[in-house]
Amino acid sequence: MYAQMIKSEATQDDPEKLAAFQARIDAGEKIEPKDWMPEGYRKTLIRQIGQHAHSEIVGQLPEGNWITRAPTLERKAILLAKVQDEAGHGLYLYCAAETLGVSRDEITEMLLDGRMKYSSIFNYPTLNWADIGAVGWLVDGAAIMNQVPLQRTSFGPYSRAMIRICKEESFHQRQGYDAIRKMAEGTPEQKKMAQDALNRLWYPSLMMFGPSDKDSVHSAQSMAWKIKMNTNDELRQKFVDQTVPQAEYLGLTVPDPDLKWNEERGHYDYTDPDWSEFFDVIKGNGPCNVDRLAARNKAWDDGKWVRDGLLAHARKKAARKHAAE
């Protein structure tokens, strides 16, 4: 998911207030920024929304990598519109985080100096054009699994951001599937690209849901607070069940020899990703971690004079207007 391994904060608030707060959530009420909330709820949300926002922004990079090489004018427009949407998602989410008292610049700096994380998936490279299809199909597909239930999350601004985001996501997944389908049905070279993309992105996509439930110790509180709606394994299973037939339709092979339908469970049995690789990537040792952060830092540093310049002009203009009045 875009927010993996979010550790929920312990809470030491007045038990009576806490009980009333929990009762509101249980009754399906939305918590708004000015309402009383436990400090742990606020901090956990900042971390989760922030990580989600950072993922959208860093997520622009692997797909942006192909904008200038898109093979047709229409594909170029579609990809650019899609990556632009991700920038929009980051923006909506940063705004939701701001209602909790952390400004855009503050939270951005936490990403840039490594204090905050983003989803492990974006530390993998996009190496051929089919990766663009695969990212839309698999990565956006996995993200949607988690984002659809989050529309019902307890925190109002987060929920509203997710509603807006979900409206746009369906376009993302469909354009991805459409792009990879063209290739799976294309020349032998294109087919090879499509299979290669699935081979590399399958397990990283499964990792997006976070570690297995038995190793994920922090979900209970978040689930009670309705800022996490399903367990990692639940969503992962749902994703596998949905995606395998889609791969079959394309004539592509999911790179898991043990993958098979389990009649009794009514689900596919599948092989878990290599969790040691996952923890390596989280620690900063994925194929692209260093480059991704460097690209974000460069954009931020190179952009400083622009942000400062436009603000200085706005202040001058306001001062001139004031003087004229």
Next chain:
Amino acid sequence: MTREDAFTQFLLQMGDNTLILGHRVSEWCGHAPVLEEDIALANTALDLIGQTQMWLGLAAEVQGDGKSADDLAFLRDAWDFRNVLLVEVPNEDFGRTLMRQFLFDAWHSIQLGRLMKSSDERVAAIAEKASKEVAYHLERSADTVVGLGDGTEESHRRMQEALDYLWPYAGEMFQSDEADAEMVKAGIAPDPASLREEYDTLVSRVLTEATLTIPESRFAHKGGRTGAMHTEHLGHLLTQMQWLQRAYPGAKW
């Protein structure tokens, strides 16, 4: 030059300008100074790509040899491109990108205004649609040029440097040749030189507000819009843009 050839050349000029500039602007996606600018630049690029599809689509139709807009974009070599040199120079910093955008938008908006009255209905229709988009591009790039020119000392310096670098590329947009004369005769497009006065008025108003100084020299690089000589940068751009189509001929994407 026959009227048909002149018409094709004109359509390629329009379409190649938007194609190459749209490509350059799209390079910013994910790297802009602030999210709001990232999104705005992508909108500009998207508009330009859409306009490219219309201009090159019509160029292909006029050529009548069964090619598509994509064939023209992805399968011609540098000498067949007819864009002005201004749009192919690299982005460099955000200042140069926005100054290039402004210098182009100012010309583009005037040009499209004239083309809305073209004797060719297809040209007039494309111009009508594009002019709405470009009116907004111009508003935004002009405001940003003013904001950065009249911002901090550093932003002012960078914008002046951008203007000094780009100004010699502005003049090419107003050069005319016999193909243009043919278009004027047919009532399809205006004489490029006839746009200069309006352009100078517009540009100097904005640049003055931006506290920037227009270089005195009127020297103008040329060669792009006739295809006689492009910059070295165009070839690099094409190697990226055209790579998949070149490496896998005939594949459908």
Next chain:
Amino acid sequence: MKNEWPLWEIFIRGQHGMSHRHVGSLHAPDAEMAIKNARDVYTRRNEGVSIWVVEANHIAASSPSDKGPLYEPSESKVYRHPTFFDIPDEVGAM
């Protein structure tokens, strides 16, 4: 002095006759740029015909016409809508 662009709340009237509705927020150096940014951020899918912007810290809360060039262009971006892509029925919902 802190150099962060102020936060603006954005209100958009989606159709003639409807009232402006809060759609979200964004950052901008001043009101004019906030309107432009709102146009770029919040009307990418023909969502608006009129935009209001209010600097967030000017909003008091209880406890808890440029429309030609501004909006028409996005009508042609059909690919932004999921139904643009033909997905075979066998593949399931997407």
